[in-house]
Amino acid sequence: MIPSDIRLYTWVDVEEVLLRSQEQEPWPENLVWARGYWDELVLGIRPGTQHSIKTWLQEVYDPRFQDNGQQGNDCIILESAEGNQRTLPIILEETEEEPPSPNKLIPNLARPTVIWQRTEKLQAPDIFPDDLPPVVAFHSFKGGVGRTIHALALAQALINAKQKVLLIDGDLEAPGISWLLESRLPYPPICFADIIALIHGEPSPDAEQTIDLATQKIQNALVDGIYILPSFRVNSRLTGLAIKPEHLIKGHKNSFILTDSLARLGKALGVNVVLVDLRAGLSELAAGLILDPRVYRIFVSTLSGQSITGTARLLELVAKLAPSKRDEDPSPALILTKVP
Incomplete structure (x- = not known):
């Protein structure tokens, strides 16, 4: 379900839904990464798992996810003016990649280019040696x-x-x-x-x-x-x-x-x-x-x-x-x- 404070105007909002979902519970194991562009959302998934990922997307983006079956034209319906429906295509790309490990803490506020499946807690930087000033x-x-x-x-x-x-x-x-x-x-x-x-x-x-x-x-x-x-x-x-x-x-x-x-x-x-x-x-x-x-x-x-x-x-x-x-x-x- 899309959070009530999010409006799906662009790919930025579509990605925000994914980030929020990660905070609530882990992604499905078969979803490895997500990368948003202005004209599409690409998801890296394990081979042969399209059906289960589509089911999950239906739950996360309900009621905006549109499953077009075998045609492969799945999309998310964006906020649109009357009579001019806007959509964001979803591309499911099979991959054998593994999330980066260890998952290091990055001290910035910017949204990551690639949103990875979280596999462990973020690794903090090494403690300062005793001879360094605070x-x-x-x-x-x-x-x-x-x-x-x-x-x-x-x-x-x-x-x-x-x-x-x-x-x-x-x-x-x-x-x-x-x-x-x-x-x-x-x-x-x-x-x-x-x-x-x-x-x-x-x-x-x-x-x-x-x-x-x-x-x-x-x-x-x-x-x-x-x-x-x-x-x-x-x-x-x-x-x-x-x-x-x-x-x-x-x-x-x-x-x-x-x-x-x-x-x-x-x-x-x-x-x-x-x-x-x-x-x-x-x-x-x-x-x-x-x-x-x-x-x-x-x-x-x-x-x-x-x-x-x-x-x-x-x-x-x-x-x-x-x-x-x-x-x-x-x-x-x-x-x-x-x-x-």
């Missing part, structure tokens, strides 16, 4: 809630407690820390956007060259005892981001290379904590860290209805995609502010 990420559903101020306040509190800190402006659309400290650090030697681009082109799987270079450059970016890594070297370059965090997630063998690199950079600098002020909202710019269960994820919200509801949605997403299950995984924290 990575703390501040995030919020909306801007203007005091997230950046709290990140700065924690950095100052740690410095007052004789701790060493690397503070990173991870907001690549509306930098806050970079703007606040621009007069103190008008010509930063390196920035967060540089780090992302360097890792993307790094031949070493552990980004060793990037970390060595960044460590040398950041020595000249010390403000009040805090190492500062702004989002950009020049704030006027906000529209010049060629390589984004999601490019690292999708294009690197290690989907958590960004978190790993920031932790190793912190170790190379000799800091006790790495603090990152992230982009607000459900954004791929922040997903790499908020969907990493090893990160200390701090969510900041006001008491407004929009902020509370959005933050609750964020926490639900984290619980679904990247929960803190292992003893070493820190639990997410919530800060409620009195910002109007």
Whole structure:
């Protein structure tokens, strides 16, 4: 049965039904993968199982699945204007493929190109070695809630407690820390956007060259005892981001290379904590860290209805995609502010 909040306008909605069905119960064993296109839905199935898969599709897409028998013109009836019926053809493709194993956690919000049969629980990234400093990420559903101020306040509190800190402006659309400290650090030697681009082109799987270079450059970016890594070297370059965090997630063998690199950079600098002020909202710019269960994820919200509801949605997403299950995984924290 199609969920009541879904309307089948396009293949995107048809795929959403499949994703929802996976959350409710496992797919039939004979359904291996699904791949949606603008003009068709292709299902990878085991040989000789067309009848059972069609029966399942009839249940999942009832009453929109149209079985045309042996003709092979099965389809799903889409939302249509009166007198102009629209359909999405279904192609059943026999395959002997096996789902990828292990099924690794990928820290992004984008829908996968291929939806695979789930065979096991998602494999979380390896626990950080004890000699790496913790990575703390501040995030919020909306801007203007005091997230950046709290990140700065924690950095100052740690410095007052004789701790060493690397503070990173991870907001690549509306930098806050970079703007606040621009007069103190008008010509930063390196920035967060540089780090992302360097890792993307790094031949070493552990980004060793990037970390060595960044460590040398950041020595000249010390403000009040805090190492500062702004989002950009020049704030006027906000529209010049060629390589984004999601490019690292999708294009690197290690989907958590960004978190790993920031932790190793912190170790190379000799800091006790790495603090990152992230982009607000459900954004791929922040997903790499908020969907990493090893990160200390701090969510900041006001008491407004929009902020509370959005933050609750964020926490639900984290619980679904990247929960803190292992003893070493820190639990997410919530800060409620009195910002109007």
